[in-house]
Each structure stands twice: as structure tokens, then as C-alpha cells.
Amino acid sequence: MSAGLGPGGTGQIVAFPGKTAASPVGFDREELTRILDLYGRMVAGGQWRDYAMDFDRHAATFSAFRRAAERPNARIEKRPTLRNKQGMYTLFGEHDQVLKRGSELSNVLAPMERRLVKVVED
Template sequence: MTVQPPIPFHPAPLAPEQVAFDRHELGRILGLYGRMVAAGEWRDYAVSFLRDRAVFSVFRRAAEHPLYRIEKHPRLRNRQGMYALVGMDGQILKRGHDLAAVLRDLDRKLIRPVD
């Protein structure tokens, strides 16, 4: 009689403990942040990596509420898009599947008429 070793049980892979921006996303966000700092619009930022979302917040001054929050919600990937631009009052200004399209509204704020 042959004895077969037990088949090892491999549980399903666990969901990541926190969501984060990847290198390309951070590069695009920090590029916009650098242009806005050079224009004198923004002064500080904060990054939060939570269980269900990643948040990049920008501030005019360090002691204020954030002017904008750029959020990544992977659970909304197949619905409204996983990237969102949230205003100071918590209203979602733009949502989409492409980070560049979501950030385009903030890039337009840099274009000003010359007097």
C-alpha cells in the first residue's frame, strides 16, 4: 500500500493591508505639486496609506484643512474609476479611471492670463 503525503492547503492570497500609490502615480502627482509650489499656490502636502484607499492631500498652509485630496480607491476600479479629486468641502470634483485626466483640472489652474 502506498502512502501519499497530504496535499498542502494554500489559502487564498490576502488582500493588501494598505493601499498605496505606485511610482508612476506618485511621479505625476509630485510633478503637479512641484509646479503648484513654484507658482506659489501650494505649500505643504501629506500622504496617507489606509486599508481601503490612498490619499495625497495638499495644503496652502500647514495648519489648515487640505485644499484638495487626490484619492485612490481600488474597489471602485470597475465602477466610477479609482481616482478622485476631492475639494476642501468634501465634494468630489472629478472622478475617473485615468489619473492624468483627473489631475488635468488642477493643471488648468496654472494657466492665467497675462495683464
Template sequence: MQSLGPIAGAHPSTTQVAFQRTELGVILSLYGRMVAAGEWRDYGISCLREVAVFSIFRRTAEHPLYRIEKRPKLQGKQGQYAVIGMDGQVLKRGHDLKTVLRVLERKLIRAVE
């Protein structure tokens, strides 16, 4: 039997970008509050070569309402964290995850009122 070898296009030294435990704690805290408010219902996490994405859904079969992205290559520039809306528009970008997520917390305040 022949070995298929590495996946096409994959480099053995290439690592994936992922959210750290503390980052996930911050994101999941907001996610839990939004689920409790009835705004969000599902999420998905993708760890790719240049970006980690936390996608937020109202219903499972839809496109994500929001994407929280981590791009370490932008850390020295406009910031490695971004919240992106359904239409692809960057709603907030920055260096601090909690600060970037405030754009979504405002929506929680409106949902609870």
C-alpha cells in the same frame, strides 16, 4: 512581559492601499509646478485600508485644499482616482490619473497668467 498582539481591529491579511511610484511621479510633477507658482506649500500622504490619499495644503496648519484619492474598489465602476475639493465635493473622478488631475492643471494656468 506580555505581548500586546495585533492592533485592535487590524487583520493580518489586510493590506494598505498606496500610490505606485509612477502615480506619485505624476502627482509630484503637478505639485512641483504648483509650488513654483506659489499656490501650494505642503502635502501629506495617507495609506489606509481602502484608500490612499495625497492631501494638498496652502499652509501646513490648514485643512487640505484638495485631496487626490485612489480607491481600487471603484476601478470597475466610476474610476479609482478622484480629486476632492476643500468642501468635500468631488471635482473629477475617473480611471486615468493624468486625466483626473487636469482639473487642477487648469488652476495652474490661471495662477501663471
């Protein structure tokens, strides 16, 4: 934004032409707590060892890795633009297959929760 003098010497704010920067999508505290709780239990179960988060203006992504040099074992994506269509949360598997979509994070994380129960039972 640029401030200039308008008619009569009053200050006037004029926006520069061009694109306005959209703020990145992120996880709120409750979502992140839920995701990191699952991550901690998967680490304790020996399934995951590392994670990464990526935030851009379209989506927030949490990726969990078995080893840092691999593809993510699971990826949780939040895309608010899909809120009214198929749900803003998506759980992707190791080979980028969609495992679950929905508007409730707890329902989308359910397949990973079930996997964790299987690991504990073994």
C-alpha cells in the same frame, strides 16, 4: 502562523484564527511621479506649501495644503475597489466636493492643471 507537529512527526503550518491583515493601498511610482510633479509646479506658483500622504487598506490619499494648519486645498484619492464602477481616482476640492472622478489619473488631475495655467497667466 504557527508551526506544529502533525501526524507522524511532520511539520504542519496552521494559521491562527482571526482576521488577516490586508496590505495598505499605495500609489505606484508613475502615479506618485505625476502627483509630485503637479505638486512642485503648484508650489512654484505659490498655491501649495505642504502635503500629506495617508495609506490604509481601502485607499491611498495625497492631500495638498496652502498652509499646514488648514484643511487640504486639494485631495487625490485612489480607491481600487471603485476601479470598475466610477474609476479608482477622485479629486476632492477644498470643501470636500468631488471635482473629478475617473480611471485615468491624468484626466482626474486636469482641473488642477487648468488652475495652474490660470495662475501663470495672471
